[in-house]
Amino acid sequence: xxxxxxxxxxxxxxxxxxxxxxxxxxxxxxxxxxxxxxxxxxxxxxxxxxxxxxxxxxxxxxxxxxxxxxxxxxxxxxxxxxxxxxxxxxxxxxxxxxxxxxxxxxxxxxxxxxxxxxxxxx
Amino acid sequence: xxxxxxxxxxxxxxxxxxxxxxxxxxxxxxxxxxxxxxxxxxxxxxxxxxxxxxxxxxxxxxxxxxxxxxxxxxxxxxxxxxxxxxxxxxxxxxxxxxxxxxxxxxxxxxxxxxxxxxxxxxxxxxxxxxxxxxxxxxxxxxxxxxxxxxxxxxxxxxxxxxxxxxxxxxxxxxxxxxxxxxxxxxx
Numbered sequence: 001x002x003x004x005x006x007x008x009x010x011x012x013x014x015x016x017x018x019x020x021x022x023x024x025x026x027x028x029x030x031x032x033x034x035x036x037x038x039x040x041x042x043x044x045x046x047x048x049x050x051x052x053x054x055x056x057x058x059x060x061x062x063x064x065x066x067x068x069x070x071x072x073x074x075x076x077x078x079x080x081x082x083x084x085x086x087x088x089x090x091x092x093x094x095x096x097x098x099x100x101x102x103x104x105x106x107x108x109x110x111x112x113x114x115x116x117x118x119x120x121x122x
Numbered sequence: 123x124x125x126x127x128x129x130x131x132x133x134x135x136x137x138x139x140x141x142x143x144x145x146x147x148x149x150x151x152x153x154x155x156x157x158x159x160x161x162x163x164x165x166x167x168x169x170x171x172x173x174x175x176x177x178x179x180x181x182x183x184x185x186x187x188x189x190x191x192x193x194x195x196x197x198x199x200x201x202x203x204x205x206x207x208x209x210x211x212x213x214x215x216x217x218x219x220x221x222x223x224x225x226x227x228x229x230x231x232x233x234x235x236x237x238x239x240x241x242x243x244x245x246x247x248x249x250x251x252x253x254x255x256x257x258x259x260x261x262x263x264x265x266x267x268x269x270x271x272x273x274x275x276x277x278x279x280x281x282x283x284x285x286x287x288x289x290x291x292x293x294x295x296x297x298x299x300x301x302x303x304x305x306x307x308x309x
Contacts, residue, residue, distance in 0.1 A: 009193070009194065012194045013194075016194070025223055026223055027221070027223070036141065037141075037159075037221075038141060038158045038159045038160070041159040041160055041161065041195070041220070042159065042160030043160075043194070044160070044193070044194035044195035044196075045159075045160035045161060045162070045192075045193070045194070045195030045196070046160075046193060046194075046195065047160040085190070085191065085192070088191065089190075089191075099184065102176070103176075103184050105173075106172070106173035106176045106177065107173075107177075107184075107185065107188075109171065109172075109173035110166065110169060110173045110174060110177060110185070110188075110199065111188060111190050111199065113169040113170070113171065113173070113174070114164040114169065114188070114190060114197055114199040115190055115192050115197055117164045117168060117169060118162035118164050118192065118197040119192075121162060121164075
């Protein structure tokens with residue numbers, strides 16, 4: 001039988017769209033939905049919500065729960081949405097005048113390694 | 123820092139502490155908070171290679187911690203070669219950025235400064251101070267005439283952070299003013 005899981009990335013995206021439309025912070029959005037801010041943060045980090053949290057969120061979104069179901073998924077969708085990290089960070093690092101070129105080079109390395117490590121921890 | 127932020131930070135810090143079952147008078151556990159918020163924390167010593175060795179120094183390291191965007195969330199990288207009290211400050215600083223929904227942070231060698239600059243830096247700095255020693259806690263310590271060393275012990279922070287909070291939070295000033303008022307009332 002096909003395994004069904006919650007697509008946290010899709011749920012997080014739907015919430016982000018609703019949040020931006022209303023001009024709210026994530027914390028304010030949590031207050032409006034009636035869930036804890038930590039629940040939304042956990043979703044952003046790819047962790048599954050509990051049943052009550054999930055039900056509360058989809059009811060608030062007024063979308064069918066099935067829309068956020070993944071069948072036979074290994075939850076790889078979060079990675080596919082992810083923009084290239086170094087493309088985002090490299091200009092910020094290079095703009096810093098107080099960092100040597102060596103520091104920037106090594107920072108890029110440890111940042112990449114840290115993300116890989118976190119992903120492996122899963 | 124925007125108008126009203128300090129009052130907001132005071133309330134928010136108590137809210138954040140309550141979310142992990144800690145009141146204003148106990149040390150804050152940033153690792154429990156990161157776990158509650160689903161934020162992975164990676165120790166520098168767990169990585170491999172020359173870059174790790176470059177930063178993994180107790181003193182003079184360019185890097186204390188980093189808040190790294192990852193998908194819809196973030197990862198915190200912390201320099202675990204630094205003393206425990208320093209690591210707690212770094213962690214709270216990065217977590218303040220998370221809660222305030224700032225985009226990216228790097229903490230460098232100075233204990234209370236990081237790489238964002240401007241308003242975001244000032245806000246994260248102030249909120250992390252409120253998280254580490256909330257105003258209510260500083261006030262209670264000030265009323266009990268606690269020294270900076272005693273404040274540092276009570277909240278498991280460095281002496282520098284304890285001194286900063288006891289003086290800058292305004293708690294000692296309020297206690298002094300209240301005492302002066304009472305003293306005047308009896309003369």
